[in-house]
Amino acid sequence: MKKLLFLVFALGSSCFLFAQDETVQALKKDAERTIQKDPNDTTSKTWKTGGFVGINAAQGSLSNWAAGGDKFSLAVNGNLSLYAFHKKNKHTWDNTLDINLGYINTTSLGSRKNDDRIDLLSKYGYAIGPKWNVGALFNFRSQLFKGYAYDDDGNRTFNSNFFSPAYVLLSPGVEWKPNNEFSAFISPATVRWTIVKNDSLAAVGAYGVDPGKHSRTEFGAFASLNYMKEINKMFSYKSRMDLYSNYLKNPKNIDVYWTNMINMKLTKFLTLTYSLDLIYDDDVKLFGENNDSPATQIKSMLGLGFLVKF
Incomplete structure (x- = not known):
């Protein structure tokens, strides 16, 4: 009887171990399996998003410096x-937003703003050929904070603010x-509005x-040229030129808005940036004697700081 019980126990254990081994093998096989995409699934990525944020800073100080200069200076941009x-089928919709803000403080000049810009561009296109689209463009430009003009004696005159001016195109x-x-x-055929919200x-x-x-309404011709190139892993260049001619007044006097930015990546986060507007x-x-x-x-800025892309 004991031999029979032992035989039954041995057979049961063998069956249990065999079943457990099969389960383990099946789980291992499932874990190593490569999932193939269904060829009928044609879903593709229609949005491409990203950008970067950068901060440049420069600080200097002088003490008993024979060549002269400000005792202290700090610039942050x-x-x-x-x-x-x-992009989907024949439809494209491109959107960009640029916000720049700069601050400078020196012993002789005090605190001043040296950069302030908001620029939103939205462009829709419908493909009518391999390289041609028909569509519409919307652009908004303004600034965030109050701006002042300074004379040679350091006296300041208020001349701009948020929505004063603002350009809507x-x-x-x-x-x-x-x-x-x-x-x-x-x-x-382009409509442009110049808005000056400030009463003064x-x-x-x-x-x-x-x-x-x-506000003021203008009607004229418009052209926008855009170029964005990542030359290599270190250099990238971005440029935009807008040209506008007002049919209603002095159409030969063409308004020009041209921005350029070059980024040179030194390390993972440290970047040398040059901008020319x-x-x-x-x-x-x-401008002039009586403004x-x-x-x-013209605005030219060179800075060393942190740049993070995302």
Whole structure:
């Protein structure tokens, strides 16, 4: 009887171990299995998003320095650049947002803003050919904080603020896009609004608005050239040039808005950044002896700081 019980126990144990071994093998096989995509599943990624945030800082101090200069200086500049590109079938929708803000403090000049810009660009296109789209473009430009003009004695005069001015542009047109790096948008019929929300600036007719009014409407031709290239793992370049001619007043005086930025990656987060901006607007009369004439505005900045892409 004991032998029979032992035989039954041995057979049961063998069956249990055999079943357990099969279970383990099956689990192992499932874990190592490669899942193949269903060929009928044609879902593709339609959004491409990303951008970068950068902060550049420079500080200097002097003590008993024979060559002269400010005893203390501090400059901090930050920029945020975002993009969201959508493409599905023949439809494209490109969106970019750039925000720049800079601050400088020196012993002789005190604290001043040296950069302030908001720039939102949204562009829709419908493909009518391999390299051609028809669509519309929307652009909004302004700044965040108050701005001042300074004379040689350091006296300041208030001349700008949020929505003073602000430029809103709506433009139907055609786009030529030969590759993913360059695009040219052209419109012969574009509406542009110049907004001056601040009462004191509107009262003197700043930025081309009629004195006492807060906005001005223009109708003209518009062109926008955009180029964005990652040259290699270290260098990237981004440029945009907007040209506008107002049919209703002095159409030969073309407004120019041109921004450029070069990033040189030194380490994973440390980056050397150079930006060059050029603006000419015939209606911005902040220059000359009596602040009554337009002039080319140029801003050049070189900074070393942190840049994080995402």
